Amino acid sequence: MSLADVLAPLQQPLFTPLGTPVSWTEVLGFGTGALCVWLVARQHIANWPVGIANNVLFVLLFTQAGLYADAGLQVVFITLAVYGWWTWTHGGGPGSGVLPVRRTTRAEWTWLLAAGVVGTAGLTLLLDRATDSDVPFWDALTTALSLMATYGQCRKRLESWWLWIAADVVYVPLYAYKELYLTALLYIGFMTLCVLGLRHWSRDPAVRRPLPVPTGAARHETTVEATA
Template sequence: MSLADILEPLQQPLFTVLGTAVSWTEFLGFGSGALCVWLVARQHIANWPIGIANNLFFVLLFTQAGLYADAGLQVVFITLAAYGWWTWTHGGGPGTDVLPVRRTTRTEWTWLIAAGVVGTLGLTLLLERVTDSTVPFWDALTTALSLMATYGQCRKRLESWWLWIAADVIYVPLYAHKELYLTSLLYVGFMTLCVVGLRSWSRDLAVRRRDALEVTA
């Protein structure tokens, strides 16, 4: 039995949204993605294995939809998830196994923005020349924003939520354009969860700073 035969059931339609069939792949991606973001907002370590499962579903989905940069991005996400999983449990420094929420430094912003611009331009050219993508720039831009956000998530940088929100604002109409309506709806939910995560991490940072001031007072 080939890999295609094994994966074929996941490509079968499960139900229909707005006249478009929704496959098992899209449905499972929807569920695992929503659970993953909710767990990130709660700073729960289980977000990483759930996120890896979500990435695998989306590799299949995006390849079928011709969103090649997004499909390749999921492979990178799996690698970053392994790094983030380790960092959240070992990156807190001596005496702690918990990584605290921090703000993104000016130096980090400088290289993140530079990498984002270069990555967007490079991916746009690549997609235009070697794929049949109909949305090369938007595919590349969301890829770059997502990678920037994922780095921040791995390091528990508060501003990673703003980067995710920026990416989601583009993802919603992009996926609707590709007739991935359930995935488009998922990203509306992601934006809501991102706001929840931003508020939760902001409160955590404020409490940690207040406790630090009380200790030094």
């Protein structure tokens, strides 16, 4: 039995609302995706394994729909999920095993935005020339925004929720255009969960604490005060 034979049942229509077939893959992707975002909003470590299951399902779904950048993005997500899983449990630094919620620094914004612009442009060109995608720019843009947001999620950056919301605003009409109506509905739900996640993370006491001053900077300030 080949891999295609094993996966074939997942691609069979489960029901057909309004004349559009909805597969098992899309239904399971809906469920695992919603659960994953809810767990992230609650800062629950189980979001990572649930997210990996969601990524595997979406690889199948997006490949079948011709959204090749989104399909490839899921593979990257799996790698980042392993990194995020480790970071959330071991990235809190000395004396703290849990990573706290923080705000995105100016330096992080600079390289994230630069990487997003370059990535969107490069991926648009690649999809336009190397695939039969009829939405190369929008596929590339959502890919770039999602990667930026995932980095923030891995590092527990508060503003990662804003990036997810921006990506979802584009995803909803994109999936509707591709007749992935259940997935489009899922992403409307994602936006709601993202707003709730943003509010939940904003209440985290760690967000309101000032970032620690680097040792070198602290010594410099002490020297200046002593001189004065």
